[in-house]
Structure formats: structure tokens, C-alpha cells
Amino acid sequence: MQIGLVGRPYTGKTTLFNLLTGSAYETGLSGKREVLTGNAAVPDKRIEYLARLYKPQKTVYAQIQFKDIPGVHSGDGAGAANKLLEEVRGADALVQVVRAFQEDMVGVVTETADPSKELADFASDLVLADMVAVENRLKRIENTKKPSKDALTQAGLLKSILTALENEQRLSELKFSEAEKSLIADQNFLTEKPLVVVVNIDEKQLSSNNYPGRDKLLNFASNHQIPVIEVCARIEMEINQLPKTERDEFLKDLGLTESGINHLAHTAYNLLGLISFFTVGQDEVRAWTIRKGTKTRRAAGKVHSDIERGFIRAEVFHFEDIKHLGSVSTVKEKGLFRLEGKEYIVKDGDIISFRFNV
Secondary structure: OEEEEEOOOOOOHHHHHHHHHOOOOOOOOOOOOOOEEEEEEOOOHHHHHHHHHHOOOEEEOOEEEEEEOOOOOOOOOHHHHHHHHHHHHOOOEEEEEEEOOOOHHHHHHOOOOOHHHHHHHHHHHHHHHHHHHHHHHHHHHHOOOOOOHHHHHHHHHHHHHHHHHHOOOOHHHOOOOHHHHHHOOOOOOHHHOOEEEEEEOOHHHHHHOOOOOHHHHHHHHHHOOOOEEEEOHHHHHHHHHOOHHHHHHHHHHOOOOOOHHHHHHHHHHHHOOEEEEEEOOOOEEEEEEEEOOOEHHHHHHHHOHHHHHOEEEEEEEEHHHHHHHOOHHHHHHOOOOEEEOOOOEOOOOEEEEEEEOO
16 A cells, blocks of 8 residues: 655655655755655554553554655656656556645745645645546547447436536545445546645744645645644654654643644545554564555455465454553453454454464
């Protein structure tokens, strides 16, 4: 599962990518063109609690992959723009970074920050790209001498989608039946992808909780059901350089309960419909990533394919129970420790030990 960081050049995408993934790629006015890929740990206080309880040799957080997709620079040819568009298509979800911060150096190479316009322009670009894709598909169906029944049904659906796009509706805002979803499953529409907007603000804007065009941006995002996260990349870099024990106090002084980067990681994780279950022990405490609705046997395959193949049953209890009661033995005494079969649907926060035989 991959999240694409997208947006105009000089909005702070690479800075956020570095903070998320622990990388140190060059930022600023480097004018880079390559796509960067890296994994980000999803912060989880449940893992921290379990690590204190079990004192394992190794602690592993859930991971999510980000790719930093460069913005299109003036002077880039159509070929470069199309190549970057394909990178966008390859992402499972998108995080658009828009610039609200004021900085003279950036102003030399780009116009005054206008975050609401950046968001609206990008939304229009995605809609136009999908319109072109729909029109091309319709032409192929129309030019087929004897189109299949499914193709004709798909054409009818595509015409209604085209009407929605012409009215500037994202496909993510539309409701499709399961049959309709299967008809367009191979189209990979851009406006169907989950989208989060990150507004990169400066320190003054963080203090005032305001920036030019904020209300307009929030209204647009609300109307299109797009989550918005406001992040001050400069402050995030300062937080990142502090010892871990001092970070919460620093955030408290700023009036924040969580860093913007942590909020972004959580939001991106949830946006993809992902949850975590845990395996615990003195060797390792680990969070495993699965989709919501995954059954036990399939979840076992995340740990090892042999466990899925030889699955017998799962021993399950929930994080909230052990946090409340303090020990596995008390969880068992209260009857909250269960044996589940292969059809059990794993819940976020389940702690699981798999029984198997191969």
C-alpha cells in the first residue's frame, strides 16, 4: 500500500517525506525530478504500552510506504508531466501538500502562496485527467464493431460518470453498487483515490491558527469530503531533533496534542482502510498491518505463509482489556481470552497468538 505525496514544487513535500521516513534528501530549491520512496512507522501508543509490559528485545511499529512525487516545473515537457501523472496513478492514496507559509527564498521562484487555489487547481487537474480517460474508453467501446454486453453496460455507467465529472464531482463522492464497481475496477480513476490535504504553514500561522485563504480552503475540502491537516514543517523539524522524552512537553507548549507528522501518518493509515493487530512476547512486540474485514487465517499469513497454510485456531484478546486489567492472567480470569477459528474477523487492537501445524 503506497501513499503518494503530490503538489506543486516548493511546497515542502520532500521535507515532510524526510520527517515521515527518517530520510535526509536535499530540500529547498534543489529542483529535483526523481521520485523518492520510503517507509514510515505509524506511531502507536499501544505498541509503547505493550513494549513496557513485555520488555521485548525488539519493537516493530506498523509501516506505511510513501513516495515523494515531484511537482511539474515550468519548462517541463509533456513527456515529463505524463510520467509524473503515471506515478500519481500508481499510488493507492494521495496526500496533496499545499503551501501557506511565507518565505522570501521560495517567493523568488514561485508566486505568492495561495493554498485554496492550489487545492482547487489540483482537484480540477484530477477531474480533467479522469474526463480524458472516460472519453477515451467510450471512444474505444463505440469503435468496436460488436461490443460485448458488459462493454455496453460499462459505457452507460461511464456516461453517467462523465456527467458527474463535468459537474466537478470526484468519483469518491459517488455511490456505486458492487456490480458497478467491478465494471470500472480496471480504470484506476484519479478522483476515486482517497485524498488528504496537508497545508504547510509557518510559525506565525501556527500561533494564530490562521493563514490567507484558510476558510475558503476548508469550505472547499468540506464540500468534497477531503480531510485537511495543518502542519508547520519547520516546527516538525525542531521536534524531530529533540530527545523523545522532551517532545510531548514541546508540543504542549505549542498547544498541540500530537505532532502534525504523527497525525498525517495516522490519517493516511486510516484512509487506506488499514488496521493493526499485535503479536507479543519477550522476543518481539510487533504491529501487523491488514485491511479492515480481514479474517484470522488471512491475517496469519501476514506473520508467515506457513502459519496461514497450517492454521488451526487463534488465541485472541484485545489491547484495551490488557491495558485495563494489567496482565494476561487477569484477562483469562475475566473470561476475555478467546479461541477463534479461521472465519473470525480481526479487530483493530487484537492481540493474537496463532496455533498452526505444517
